[in-house]
Structure formats: C-alpha cells, structure tokens
Amino acid sequence: MARKFQTPIIIVNFKTYSEATGQRAVALARKAEKVTNEEGVSIGVAPQFADITTVAKAVDISVFAQHIDPIAPGSYTGHVLAESVKEAGAIGTLINHSERQLKLSDVNEVIRMTRKNGLLSVVCANNPVISAAVATLKPDIIAIEPPELIGTGIPVSKAKPEVVTGTIRLVREVNPKVTILCGAGISSGEDVAAALKLGTKGVLVASGIVKAKDQYSILREFAEATKP
Amino acid sequence: MARKFQTPIIIVNFKTYSEATGQRAVALARKAEKVTNEEGVSIGVAPQFADITTVAKAVDISVFAQHIDPIAPGSYTGHVLAESVKEAGAIGTLINHSERQLKLSDVNEVIRMTRKNGLLSVVCANNPVISAAVATLKPDIIAIEPPELIGTGIPVSKAKPEVVTGTIRLVREVNPKVTILCGAGISSGEDVAAALKLGTKGVLVASGIVKAKDQYSILREFAEATKP
Amino acid sequence: MARKFQTPIIIVNFKTYSEATGQRAVALARKAEKVTNEEGVSIGVAPQFADITTVAKAVDISVFAQHIDPIAPGSYTGHVLAESVKEAGAIGTLINHSERQLKLSDVNEVIRMTRKNGLLSVVCANNPVISAAVATLKPDIIAIEPPELIGTGIPVSKAKPEVVTGTIRLVREVNPKVTILCGAGISSGEDVAAALKLGTKGVLVASGIVKAKDQYSILREFAEATKP
Amino acid sequence: MARKFQTPIIIVNFKTYSEATGQRAVALARKAEKVTNEEGVSIGVAPQFADITTVAKAVDISVFAQHIDPIAPGSYTGHVLAESVKEAGAIGTLINHSERQLKLSDVNEVIRMTRKNGLLSVVCANNPVISAAVATLKPDIIAIEPPELIGTGIPVSKAKPEVVTGTIRLVREVNPKVTILCGAGISSGEDVAAALKLGTKGVLVASGIVKAKDQYSILREFAEATKP
Numbered sequence: 001m002a003r004k005f006q007t008p009i010i011i012v013n014f015k016t017y018s019e020a021t022g023q024r025a026v027a028l029a030r031k032a033e034k035v036t037n038e039e040g041v042s043i044g045v046a047p048q049f050a051d052i053t054t055v056a057k058a059v060d061i062s063v064f065a066q067h068i069d070p071i072a073p074g075s076y077t078g079h080v081l082a083e084s085v086k087e088a089g090a091i092g093t094l095i096n097h098s099e100r101q102l103k104l105s106d107v108n109e110v111i112r113m114t115r116k117n118g119l120l121s122v123v124c125a126n127n128p129v130i131s132a133a134v135a136t137l138k139p140d141i142i143a144i145e146p147p148e149l150i151g152t153g154i155p156v157s158k159a160k161p162e163v164v165t166g167t168i169r170l171v172r173e174v175n176p177k178v179t180i181l182c183g184a185g186i187s188s189g190e191d192v193a194a195a196l197k198l199g200t201k202g203v204l205v206a207s208g209i210v211k212a213k214d215q216y217s218i219l220r221e222f223a224e225a226t227k228p
Numbered sequence: 229m230a231r232k233f234q235t236p237i238i239i240v241n242f243k244t245y246s247e248a249t250g251q252r253a254v255a256l257a258r259k260a261e262k263v264t265n266e267e268g269v270s271i272g273v274a275p276q277f278a279d280i281t282t283v284a285k286a287v288d289i290s291v292f293a294q295h296i297d298p299i300a301p302g303s304y305t306g307h308v309l310a311e312s313v314k315e316a317g318a319i320g321t322l323i324n325h326s327e328r329q330l331k332l333s334d335v336n337e338v339i340r341m342t343r344k345n346g347l348l349s350v351v352c353a354n355n356p357v358i359s360a361a362v363a364t365l366k367p368d369i370i371a372i373e374p375p376e377l378i379g380t381g382i383p384v385s386k387a388k389p390e391v392v393t394g395t396i397r398l399v400r401e402v403n404p405k406v407t408i409l410c411g412a413g414i415s416s417g418e419d420v421a422a423a424l425k426l427g428t429k430g431v432l433v434a435s436g437i438v439k440a441k442d443q444y445s446i447l448r449e450f451a452e453a454t455k456p
Numbered sequence: 457m458a459r460k461f462q463t464p465i466i467i468v469n470f471k472t473y474s475e476a477t478g479q480r481a482v483a484l485a486r487k488a489e490k491v492t493n494e495e496g497v498s499i500g501v502a503p504q505f506a507d508i509t510t511v512a513k514a515v516d517i518s519v520f521a522q523h524i525d526p527i528a529p530g531s532y533t534g535h536v537l538a539e540s541v542k543e544a545g546a547i548g549t550l551i552n553h554s555e556r557q558l559k560l561s562d563v564n565e566v567i568r569m570t571r572k573n574g575l576l577s578v579v580c581a582n583n584p585v586i587s588a589a590v591a592t593l594k595p596d597i598i599a600i601e602p603p604e605l606i607g608t609g610i611p612v613s614k615a616k617p618e619v620v621t622g623t624i625r626l627v628r629e630v631n632p633k634v635t636i637l638c639g640a641g642i643s644s645g646e647d648v649a650a651a652l653k654l655g656t657k658g659v660l661v662a663s664g665i666v667k668a669k670d671q672y673s674i675l676r677e678f679a680e681a682t683k684p
Numbered sequence: 685m686a687r688k689f690q691t692p693i694i695i696v697n698f699k700t701y702s703e704a705t706g707q708r709a710v711a712l713a714r715k716a717e718k719v720t721n722e723e724g725v726s727i728g729v730a731p732q733f734a735d736i737t738t739v740a741k742a743v744d745i746s747v748f749a750q751h752i753d754p755i756a757p758g759s760y761t762g763h764v765l766a767e768s769v770k771e772a773g774a775i776g777t778l779i780n781h782s783e784r785q786l787k788l789s790d791v792n793e794v795i796r797m798t799r800k801n802g803l804l805s806v807v808c809a810n811n812p813v814i815s816a817a818v819a820t821l822k823p824d825i826i827a828i829e830p831p832e833l834i835g836t837g838i839p840v841s842k843a844k845p846e847v848v849t850g851t852i853r854l855v856r857e858v859n860p861k862v863t864i865l866c867g868a869g870i871s872s873g874e875d876v877a878a879a880l881k882l883g884t885k886g887v888l889v890a891s892g893i894v895k896a897k898d899q900y901s902i903l904r905e906f907a908e909a910t911k912p
Binding site: 013015016017018021022023048049050051052053054065066067071073074075076077078079080081083084085087088094097098099100151206207 | 241243244245246249250251276277278279280281282293294295299301302303304305306307308309311312313315316322325326327328379434435
C-alpha cells in the first residue's frame, strides 16, 4: 500500500535544476538508491514531471511528483493529474511548495485527491502558524520551509530552531499524527542531525544535494546523520 | 532539425483525459502513428507531461508538450522546463491553451524559449484579434480556438467560418509566414476538410479523437479529409 | 477601537452588481443604516473599492472592503492596500471569498495585516475542514460559504445544516473564540433564523439583498429574524 | 467625450505608496492640477481604487484607475469593474502594468471594456515586441516600461534609447495611430525631454514624482520639459 512510509526520511526535490533533468535525474536517483541500500535509510526523490516514468523505472526508492493540480481526469490542458503521476510511478507528491503555492481550498482538494489515489501527501508550509493550518487538513507529511532560507545553505534547524520547535508544538495541538520534516537551507549532515534532534522525522532538501559537487558523498553524509 | 514540420498537420491534444493517460496515451499514440504511416499524413500528439517519455519512445511521430513555463533551469519546483520536455522527446509545445492561459509577457517569453531550445511553438488564440497579437510574436504555429466551442462538437469551421477567415486575414497583415490551425469542436472528416478549405493548414483536436469510440477510425477519417 | 463588533451581524456583500455600484451603493447602504437604526440590529456593508469612501461618509454603519492584498505600502500598481481601505473608512475586510481566493500563505499574511491596521478580518471558507484550517489563523470572523450554493437562493442553513454544525464543531476544536457566520443562498428571514438556530452569529449575504426587488423590506425581514 | 486626450501627457502612477494614499493622494493630485494650470501641460493621475472618488472630486485633471478586471457587472467579489471606476470619476485606466499583468486574452477583453465604457486605455508593455502585440489590440495609449528599470531612476530613454525607438518602429508597422508613452526610471526633466525627442508623446512616471522630496517642483520640471 503506497501511503505507508518509513521515517526518518530524506526527500530530495530535483526542482528544475539542469543537474537533475533527464539523464541526470536518473543518475542522481541512482545515487540516492545506492545510499539507501548501503545505509538502510529511506531516501525519496522528486524529479520533474517528464522524468517520473524514467526515474521510477530505473530505481527502487520512493518517487514523488513536485506538484499535482486539484483536478479529476477531464478537459484540462497542461495540468498535472494525480492519476497520471501515479501511473508513471510516483508514490506521492509535494504540495504547496513555496515556489508553487496553492489557494487554501486547493491545498485541501489536492490532499483529498492524494488520499483517493493512494498517494502520499507532503505539504510544504512557510511558518508555524501555516503549518498548523495545514495540519488540520490531515496530510501525511508537513515540510516546514521558511522561504527566506530556501537555497541559502542556512539551515532552519540552526538559524531558526524556534521555528521548528514552534511548528511542532502548534501542529501537535491540532494533529498528533502527521509526520513533520524540516526543509530550507539543509546542506550538511550536521544540519540533518540538528533537524532530527529538534523533533522532526527527516528533511526536504534540494540544492544542498542537487548542486553538490559530489552528490553521492553528501547523500551519504545526510543518511548517516539520520542514524541514532 | 526539430523546428521543421510538414503540413497539413493534425495535432491531437490528450489533455488530462483518462482515455489518454499512461498506457492509454501510448495506445492512442500508436493509432496515430499507424494512420500516419497508412495515410502519409502528419499527425502529432500532445500527451501529459509524465507520458512524454514513454510516448516519444513508443512511436515515431511528433510529440508535443501541452504547456511549458517561462523559466530557465533553476529553482522552480513544480514547473515545466523547456529543456526537460525536449530531453523527454517532445519536438514542440502547445502554448496559451484556453485551459492554461499565460500572461502576455509570458507568451512572448515561452516562444523565445522554444526558439532557443529548437522546439516548435503552437500558440492557441481565442479569436481573430488575439491571433493577430500572437502573430506579431512570430511563433511557428497559431491554433485558433474559440473557447465557447471547445468540447462541443460544433466546429469553428462550420459554426463560425468568419472567425477562421477573419483570423487568417488579420494574421497575414502582420505575419505572412506563420502556420494557422483550426481548433475547437472538430469532430469529423467533414469539419477537417472545411477547416482546410477556409485556408488553414490543419487542426488541433482533443475530445473529437480522444473520446471517440473508435479512435483509429476517426483518426483515419481526419487524415483522409486533409488530402486534396 | 475598530476591531470590536456586535453580534448578531448581517454583512451585505455588494460584489460588482450594478444594483450596488456608485450612487446605488450609497442608496443601498442608506437602507441598511435605516434598518440598523429601526431594528437595533448590526448590519455591515461591503461595497466595491471605489465606493468605500462615499459609502463610509454617507452612513454610520460598518463598512468592509471586499478584499485586500497581502502587501505593505510600496510599489504595487493595481493592488489593494489595507492602509488605503482603512483611511477610506472601512473597518474591516472580507478575505478569501470564493470569487477571490487567496493562497494559503496569503490568507495568513492578510489576517496579520488586518490585525496590524486595526481592521476586522472576515475570512470566507468553503467547507468545514477549510473553516477549521482558517480558524487556526485566528481571524475575527469566519463566514462559511459552500460555493455551489452561492447565488442559488438555496440556503446552506437549510440545504446542508450539517455543513453548518460540522463547521462549528471542527472550528471550536481549534479556536473557541472566532465568530462564525453563515453565507451562500440566504434569501429570507426564515433562512437567517435557521442559520442562527444552528449556532452561527449572523449571515453574509449578497444577491439575496442586492438583487431583491425591495431591498429595504428584505433587509428588515433579515434584521427581525436575528432577534430572539 | 472621455476618450479624447491631449499630448504631450504626463501620467503619474500613485501605486500603493503611502506618500500617495488617502489625503496624501488628494494633496499630490492638487499639485498636479496646479502645474497643469500654470504650465498648460496635460498631467493625469492614477490613484488607488479607494481614492478615485475623492481625487476626482478634488481636482479638474484626468484621473485614471491603476487596473480594471475583465468583467461585466455581476457576481465578482473583490474585483474592479469598469463601470465602477468610471462612475467614481476615472476617465481611463492603466492596463497590464508589470506589477499587475494580465493574460493575453484579458488584455484584449479589458481594452474592449474600456471602449464600451468610454474610458481611455493605457496598456503597459515590457519591450518592443510585446508593445507591437499590444498595438494590434488597438488601445488608445501604450506605455513602454522595461520592468528591470522600474523604480531605479535609470530612464529607459537614456539607458536603452533603442528600446524606445525599436518600440516605435515595431508599433507603427501594425498601428499608425496609437499614442506611445515612455515609462520606467523617468526622474528628471531631462529624462522627459529625451523621451519626447525619441518620438514618444509623454511619460508614465511613479516614484520619480511620488517619492520626490518636493513633488511640486519636480512636476513643474517635468511639465516644462515637455514644451518645445
């Protein structure tokens, strides 16, 4: 059943980086699979829509879409259908990333669609208050990403630990179950360890891995940092 | 060189119809390829993003994306990159479909990106005046689709022939070269023949083919209707 | 202090109806003021942006904007600034109406801005789950409006009483204080009474008043229905 | 008849600057009126929606809206209706400013609505190619504003004179009549003179006037610079 997953988890968002497009998306996913096997740690990848099929065929780790639209099958040119990314091999999707934000009612509708299609929902939220709002919609996972730290290499777990602990506290008031990940600025094993120590169950990372000179080594560093 | 194409051309927009998602996208593309080979008529297909790779590998006809975003490679989660759909096997893209409209400056930017990446640009326009505006941006192809006729089975070539002839006239005043296609409501060979008789070089069709009981037969009917 | 208000409250959304534009906006606001004075019941009006000043000068009842943007003063052409509608005489604003929905993070940002500017926040929500999400953001008022009933004359309080009671229950789990209004399809005193009986503190109404043949009489009917 | 206007014209976009909100919008409009009377030069002002009525009552110069929506009167909460800004006293509207861009089909629809309501259309365009596209839609005025220069104090007329001359050339190929204004970075009389010398008929200016220490003096400097 697709909506199960194991924590701690590291989800690598490939964005539209050239270092993670097409053949290079497959290559990066293979490194993630290698580290998963070597370290026994759960690593997921979120490639571009057009790469989901190829990546999902090439590796045996969790593949996520980066976004889906709040639509059912039908007359919607240029939209992203839950059923389509699922058949392509995705087991879940990012939702409401700060670079692809949704209207409130669409966040709810998309979560509903992931549920209907047996997909994992990973909803991004900017701050503790918004995380709590999202938590009431009962997604599987919330990733807290202060947009001002995205791509900076300054990890939220260090720069603003109170954002992480505040999020956990507010979220738990309304939802005792949802898994909380830490995003934005994570670029070393130390950052990952800090994020877990604050009480999260993993990280959502992009440039920290994708743009690294040695993607494999840094993936390994991340994976090792998730171990007790 | 990708930006060449042969007219008349029939482009089938798969939208997010379940009849044209995943395996069924490949199946429909295969029928289009069969008719292309049997009739010697150019047929292109525009599957969903996640199906581009599989479809492009399965068939030897033109594959289009349904949309691309006005972005260069970089930090854009959930967006559609020209470079990505190209590497996946698309030779062009629909732009500004009435179900996925763009800001004016983005229409221009996306056309510029198709040019840079050697992709064909097929810009949709609602009416003659908008078609002329688009024509000044020098895309490869303009598809005229009055949104009120989309999915109705009422072909613009019959219901509003003056829309088609008016478009051609206005477009030619500012752009003597762009190829003009006819969209919206095309559902029979007769509609296709009418569209060509009015001076267009082909059709953009969706439900007329995708939702047909016998997709192969109707594709054949379309293809035959394009012959003199 | 602007952020106080009295319940029960009837808020009339003028939308962009011609019956409530310009001089006719002032005329309707005057009827609302007359009924307020005659019945001792709180009635607020939400005219178009360009009518806020004139309406606020003409009457001594609560005036709301229909929307504000999540911006501070600055370089934002064509946007709606909290400070501007406040200086024009608004004491609050509708937020996230189903005809003007906001991204989740913007709902939060706009609520924050109303607080900063001493404006009342009236956030619209489509259903119980979304109402609960909104409630975590601590607005002053939530108006529950199933979009499928807007403008139908079918009141949510009758057609879907469980939507109203379900909303109240879910909202109270996360926010014991926020005022809850009932919207969509309210067109008679009976509907208003039903809404209050279900536990809401008033109604948000548009066509039911604005499009009524006799706006004054129906306003009076509404006002009387709010009394015990 | 509202759609007549005199060139050269200086249009001052008040944006959502605090220096041009509420009472300060009226004060700035009065300075513009004073200079208009003293210099005999046409100056228009574009205040925020909520200030249109007050400004239009206070002064006898042209008042523009900063944006209108592509809608007819009806059920559109939080939208800006052509009929509303007209009744409030606007004689025209900015359209598609780079801070409030519209879909291509909406640019066309809004221009159509200004025509229907006897309002002047001032469409903003980013570059020569987009200006030409806009010109085919036959607005009254096109204002060319490279977004990268907005608010910089670097005038397009000096930094990129070829953008201005290129725009004029491309626009004239498709529309011999439309009035062309120069925007972005205009901050001195010298910039205004340069813009006119390149062949434009006036300027669209914002921070150069609104944020000036002495708004009156700089308005006068602008006005004088428009004289032969």
